[in-house]
Amino acid sequence: xxxxxxxxxxxxxxxxxxxxxxxxxxxxxxxxxxxxxxxxxxxxxxxxxxxxxxxxxxxxxxxxxxxxxxxxxxxxxxxxxxxxxxxxxxxxxxxxxxxxxxxx
DNA sequence: AGATTGACCGTGT
DNA sequence: GACACGGCCAATC
Numbered sequence: 001x002x003x004x005x006x007x008x009x010x011x012x013x014x015x016x017x018x019x020x021x022x023x024x025x026x027x028x029x030x031x032x033x034x035x036x037x038x039x040x041x042x043x044x045x046x047x048x049x050x051x052x053x054x055x056x057x058x059x060x061x062x063x064x065x066x067x068x069x070x071x072x073x074x075x076x077x078x079x080x081x082x083x084x085x086x087x088x089x090x091x092x093x094x095x096x097x098x099x100x101x102x103x104x
Numbered sequence: 105a106g107a108t109t110g111a112c113c114g115t116g117t
Numbered sequence: 118g119a120c121a122c123g124g125c126c127a128a129t130c
Contacts, residue, residue: 006127025112029126038112040127046111047128061112068111077111108130117121 006032007044014045017058020085021100022093024062031102038062046070057081058100064092 002009009032017023025038025045034040045056051071057080061067069077078091087094 029112034126036113036124037126039110039125040112042111043109043126043128044111056111059111062114066111070111074111106130109128110126112125114124115122117119 002033006034006037006040007047009033010041010044011048011054014054014056014059017055017100019055020098022058022060022081022086022095022098023100024060024095026062027100028059042068058084060093060095064089064095066091066093 010028013028013031014023025041026035028041029035029037032041041059045054045059046068048054048056048070051057057069057077066074066077068074078088081093082088087097093099
């Protein structure tokens with residue numbers, strides 16, 4: 001089943017997040033096959049080799065809050081998202097509008 | 105092999 | 118709405 005590591009799966013999924021949308025850590029965990037592994041997802045993002053191939057800035061907490069970004073901090077992360085047209089409410093993403101929804 | 109850690113999440117007060 | 122607590126999973130020491 002899992003020939004590739006959990007981390008690898010997370011990366012693959014993260015790359016599918018469309019521009020202008022965001023996904024939550026829990027959401028990715030669920031998609032990767034471990035619904036409760038949100039923390040592990042966070043680690044994967046932290047260890048991610050390159051932001052240009054893995055859009056880790058499109059991953060936010062379940063409440064839309066921006067947490068962590070290893071390529072310049074929260075500010076940079078927010079700027080990138082704003083630049084992509086993600087809807088913000090103060091410092092949190094409006095998930096109602098900008099969450100990545102996998103339409104059946 | 106065991107313990108610790110971390111870019112989390114849900115629930116209760 | 119803010120704060121505290123516990124649980125969860127994979128990677129790392």
